Amino acid sequence: MAGTFAESGADLELVGITKRFPGFTAIEELTLTIPAGSFFALLGPSGCGKTTTLRLVAGLEEATAGRILIGGTDVTTTKSFQRPVNTVFQSYALFPHMSVLENVAFGLRRRKIADATARAHEALRLVELDHLAQRRPQQLSGGQQQRVALARAVVNRPALLLLDEPLGALDLKLRRQMQIELKAIQQDVGLTFLHVTHDQEEAMTMADTVAVMNKGQIEQMGAPEELYELPKTAFVANFLGQSNLFTGPVVSSTATSIVVDVAGRKIEIPTDRAQRHAGDVTVGVRPEKLMLHTSAPEKQPDINVVGPGRVTDVSFSGVSTQYQVAIPGLGSLVVFAQNMVFGPVVSLGAEVWLTWNTDHGFGLADDPADAPRFAADTDTHALALQKREKLEAELEEA
Amino acid sequence: MAFGAFAGTATAPVEPAVRRRSKVALFLLLPGILYLALFFLAPLLSLVITSFQAPVEFGDIGQYQTAFKWENYTTVLTTYAPHIVRSFGFAATATVAALLFSFPLAYFIGVKLRRFPLLQALALTLVIAPFFISFLLRTLAWKQLLSDEGWIVSALHGLQLLPPGAHVTGTAFSVIFGLTYNFIPFMTLPIYTSLERLDLRYVEAGGDLYASPASTFFRVTVPLAAPGIISGALLTFIPAAGDYINASRDFLGSTDTAMIGNVIEANFLVLQNYPAAAALSLILMVAILIPVSVYVVRSGTDDLL
Numbered sequence: 077m078a079g080t081f082a083e084s085g086a087d088l089e090l091v092g093i094t095k096r097f098p099g100f101t102a103i104e105e106l107t108l109t110i111p112a113g114s115f116f117a118l119l120g121p122s123g124c125g126k127t128t129t130l131r132l133v134a135g136l137e138e139a140t141a142g143r144i145l146i147g148g149t150d151v152t153t154t155k156s157f158q159r160p161v162n163t164v165f166q167s168y169a170l171f172p173h174m175s176v177l178e179n180v181a182f183g184l185r186r187r188k189i190a191d192a193t194a195r196a197h198e199a200l201r202l203v204e205l206d207h208l209a210q211r212r213p214q215q216l217s218g219g220q221q222q223r224v225a226l227a228r229a230v231v232n233r234p235a236l237l238l239l240d241e242p243l244g245a246l247d248l249k250l251r252r253q254m255q256i257e258l259k260a261i262q263q264d265v266g267l268t269f270l271h272v273t274h275d276q277e278e279a280m281t282m283a284d285t286v287a288v289m290n291k292g293q294i295e296q297m298g299a300p301e302e303l304y305e306l307p308k309t310a311f312v313a314n315f316l317g318q319s320n321l322f323t324g325p326v327v328s329s330t331a332t333s334i335v336v337d338v339a340g341r342k343i344e345i346p347t348d349r350a351q352r353h354a355g356d357v358t359v360g361v362r363p364e365k366l367m368l369h370t371s372a373p374e375k376q377p378d379i380n381v382v383g384p385g386r387v388t389d390v391s392f393s394g395v396s397t398q399y400q401v402a403i404p405g406l407g408s409l410v411v412f413a414q415n416m417v418f419g420p421v422v423s424l425g426a427e428v429w430l431t432w433n434t435d436h437g438f439g440l441a442d443d444p445a446d447a448p449r450f451a452a453d454t455d456t457h458a459l460a461l462q463k464r465e466k467l468e469a470e471l472e473e474a
Numbered sequence: 475m476a477f478g479a480f481a482g483t484a485t486a487p488v489e490p491a492v493r494r495r496s497k498v499a500l501f502l503l504l505p506g507i508l509y510l511a512l513f514f515l516a517p518l519l520s521l522v523i524t525s526f527q528a529p530v531e532f533g534d535i536g537q538y539q540t541a542f543k544w545e546n547y548t549t550v551l552t553t554y555a556p557h558i559v560r561s562f563g564f565a566a567t568a569t570v571a572a573l574l575f576s577f578p579l580a581y582f583i584g585v586k587l588r589r590f591p592l593l594q595a596l597a598l599t600l601v602i603a604p605f606f607i608s609f610l611l612r613t614l615a616w617k618q619l620l621s622d623e624g625w626i627v628s629a630l631h632g633l634q635l636l637p638p639g640a641h642v643t644g645t646a647f648s649v650i651f652g653l654t655y656n657f658i659p660f661m662t663l664p665i666y667t668s669l670e671r672l673d674l675r676y677v678e679a680g681g682d683l684y685a686s687p688a689s690t691f692f693r694v695t696v697p698l699a700a701p702g703i704i705s706g707a708l709l710t711f712i713p714a715a716g717d718y719i720n721a722s723r724d725f726l727g728s729t730d731t732a733m734i735g736n737v738i739e740a741n742f743l744v745l746q747n748y749p750a751a752a753a754l755s756l757i758l759m760v761a762i763l764i765p766v767s768v769y770v771v772r773s774g775t776d777d778l779l
Binding site: 171 | 673675676678679680681682684685687689697698
């Protein structure tokens with residue numbers, strides 16, 4: 077494949093990939109297919125194995141087991157320089173002893189591609205840095221270096237472009253800007269992008285498909301809206317945005333909806349949005365789907381009502397206000413209310429009711445017995461518990 | 475594309491030129507300046523004056539008077555041309571040999587042993603360990619080892635690798651060997667400092683950009699280690715060109731392998747031809763300064779050490 081430009085992106089297949097490092101397993105039996113020409117994001121917290129996955133695809137690590145196929149060709153045993161893949165590194169890794177232009181032309185020269193310099197200039201024009209071609213990388217700002225790193229990878233027209241948290245070092249404004257630009261470049265050149273990030277907003281803005289990774293495995297994969305609107309596990313529900321989760325037994329179940337009893341309150345969700353339909357079930361709803369009422373709302377079909385509760389915290393963030401509402405038996409719920417011209421404005425300590433359309437609820441696949449480990453990870457107790465469990469697991473392995 | 479919006483914002487920061495001629499700074503520099511004047515400039519001046527001296531008429535051997543006898547230079551240049559050429563040839567060969575030996579060693583210590591700091595420290599100590607024994611003693615030891623009666627030469631004779639009657643000591647080989655051996659630590663340590671800081675992510679990036687391991691080595695690793703290679707080469711080449719121990723008959727050399735250092739020594743101490751010795755010293759100094767300054771200017775001084 078080396079020596080030619082990829083006409084279009086190639087699809088990437090990971091089959092039963094396992095990667096063990098001395099002392100721990102980074103990736104366990106990972107199977108994944110990324111279709112050609114898509115912008116795919118691997119999203120997860122640090123240590124979930126997403127960067128290891130990327131390094132395996134780039135050929136910088138060797139898989140303990142499993143196969144890697146790029147465009148149908150098995151590349152598992154090939155070295156990184158033989159793979160039709162380029163990486164935009166988190167640290168950019170721009171060669172400090174070369175000019176920007178030489179950096180960009182490096183890959184082309186190694187593959188003996190004609191008019192490397194002209195093509196490098198073209199790639200620099202794409203990222204609007206051609207006027208700095210003769211500078212050294214260390215003379216550029218972080219954002220400029222990031223674009224040079226991108227140009228250095230894109231200029232090779234790899235079948236697959238890997239992005240290892242390339243926007244991590246940029247400030248928020250520049251990061252948002254680059255997200256849009258990256259997406260535009262991907263659509264322009266039609267390559268397959270595999271983007272690794274821990275920033276859920278970044279993954280959702282840029283990617284066609286997002287895979288949420290946790291503990292070396294993929295928790296859930298799908299389009300950003302799908303993942304957000306219908307998370308299947310508590311991890312996804314909490315990692316991708318925030319969720320209000322409740323656990324209780326299913327008390328009635330029909331073809332269209334199931335009703336869960338949570339501390340005496342009936343919460344209804346559509347059957348097709350629930351992963352489990354019997355026994356104890358964890359259901360949830362997104363904070364922005366909740367409506368605040370200052371008086372008890374009337375019972376209506378297809379509307380879940382909980383309350384009364386008390387507002388324990390109000391924080392204003394410009395376009396919306398975040399409320400914490402404590403409801404006896406349910407715990408503390410998060411509510412995002414748009415700061416619009418109408419709607420109630422409630423203050424700290426107010427008595428409120430919350431309603432939401434039953435269609436917005438979702439039921440999780442997790443065994444509720446495991447739920448505590450996901451409960452509000454900002455809680456000191458939960459953190460301590462997680463840490464202890466992790467330590468115990470490590471001790472058992474050793 | 476809105477990239478242009480950010481393009482102009484990051485011009486390289488220009489450090490404001492601080493050019494205050496502080497009296498304190500001058501005062502603090504005084505000891506250094508005095509030291510240089512007393513121990514470098516004065517002897518150098520004396521050497522230049524000596525190099526133009528002429529023998530006292532009807533005087534004894536070793537009696538000279540101040541003159542402007544520039545012929546001293548042409549005389550030594552013609553008389554000792556082979557020694558000058560040999561000096562630079564030997565020094566250059568030894569520098570290359572030391573580089574070939576030191577680079578893999580420094581790479582191993584600086585890169586491969588990174589994960590084992592204790593082993594790394596031990597390996598570094600071993601590189602420096604020869605300094606604990608006098609340079610003269612070590613060279614004498616090699617003379618013994620490489621002598622005709624030594625086991626190395628007998629083994630080489632036994633294996634027919636060395637023709638009958640051939641020696642090892644007193645040859646160009648043994649002199650270059652001695653120079654290489656003695657200067658290896660000077661080559662290894664600067665290269666080690668460069669390689670120890672080598673960011674392996676650049677090497678990974680090289681592989682990612684289709685460069686084979688060999689290509690990555692020559693285009694990424696070596697250029698990034700260049701400051702170390704340059705200082706190592708200078709630290710080896712300069713003293714090796716003026717060395718007179720290894721090439722001396724008392725050590726690893728013979729009259730056929732005499733280098734400028736040996737000639738200067740002989741002229742000063744044996745022949746008492748001070749002007750010739752001084753002229754040779756200055757020629758050696760200039761001859762080293764020219765290629766070295768070209769080398770330093772071309773490779774950029776700011777990267778050194």
